[in-house]
Amino acid sequence: MILCDALSGVGRHEEAIAQGTQAVALLQRLSQAAPAAHQLRLALSLRSLGRPLAALDRLDRAVEAGEQGVNAWRCLAQADEGYEFDLTVTLEKLGRLLTATGRYKETVRTYEEIVALRRRLSHPKADQLLALSLINLTLPLAELNRHEDVLARGEEAVAILRRLAQEDPAAHQPTLVMGLVQGLGLPLARSDHWQLAEGHLREAVDLQRRLAQEDPAAHRPALANLLMVTVRVWISRRHALQDALAAAEEAVEIYGTLAARSPAAFRAPLDESLQLRDRLRATLPFNDERLEQGGH
Known part of the structure; x- marks a missing residue:
């Protein structure tokens, strides 16, 4: 795992894949015999393997490693809720890979699971993370022409970000701009809600212009x-x-x-x-x- 990360970190992705694949195979055998002892190392090793695979655009193999990683983290989270945050992180990586491969129905299911977890997880940035997950969900929904769902998820995300921006403008106004664009403006521009999309895009530009002036x-x-x-x-x-x-x-x-x-x-x-x-x-x-x- 450490060697895989080190090799990938210096651009030696082929060697990283070879080392990571070997480590994962070993840990899969060990975890079958003693899950409690080896499941965490397996989950971390699958995460490490996914990085060089994605870097070389081997997306199908990266998705496979991501799905195996999700299963490993889900097993850990079932035994200890403290691992639920790691599960959401791994699900988000998988969601990005599924989006890149055009598997939008699976992407929606993945992000819906993330949103459900985010709603109940205790975290210092829980509201911001929930808003970002809702924004991520709007893209695959738009690709599937589920425009009413796009509007609902995007509006919820932007409402959260507006509240956060009122509480701490310096910290959250840039994220609000991103939410207006990626969560509402661009997805709605693909649908019949053009007037709504334009309003959100103009608001985002006005807010970003004020930030640029400051x-x-x-x-x-x-x-x-x-x-x-x-x-x-x-x-x-x-x-x-x-x-x-x-x-x-x-x-x-x-x-x-x-x-x-x-x-x-x-x-x-x-x-x-x-x-x-x-x-x-x-x-x-x-x-x-x-x-x-x-x-x-």
Whole structure:
């Protein structure tokens, strides 16, 4: 387990997989004979094995290791509730892998189990973790066209994050922005709830802009990224294209400043924002009225 982590940590993923596979096979045999003595080490070893598998995009094997890990942690949690937090962590890793492989029905079941656990677990960040799990649940629900469920889970998550942001704005406002975008704005933009989606996206941009005004160094990069998210959504919907152009112009200005200081980090997003801005500039002078009407 330690060797697997060490090898994976320095990018030697093939060797890590070989070591991890060997360790898991041994511990599976030992845990069959004496579960109480070896189940924890088996669970940890499966977690370690999943990292290099995911790093090399061997997602089917990573899912298999993740499912075995969930079973191991579930056995531990049944005997000792203190392991339930580790179970939720392992379930979340599995959920991300299932999403990456397009297995959305299984992803929904996985995140629903996480949400059920989060609702009753005692943890210093219990409410925030529950909100994040609800947000994670909205993506596979949207992929399955369960839009009413998306709305319900997203609204619950955002309500939790609003309360937390009122109690401690500095700690939770950035997470509220993320919740408005990922929990409601983007999933609803895929559905027939476009007006709701747009309202949440605009609120997120307004909040992120205030954060950027208060602390430009910390929040301007995220503002530029969020502006480009909204631009892509508006273009895909052929809606509010004048607003999309204004957002693209603002993103270009921010990325231009950032790229001047750190070209390696920000040149690529600057180029993308320039391309989208120029595309909108080329389109709008000739088709402004028609495209704006078409978006409604």
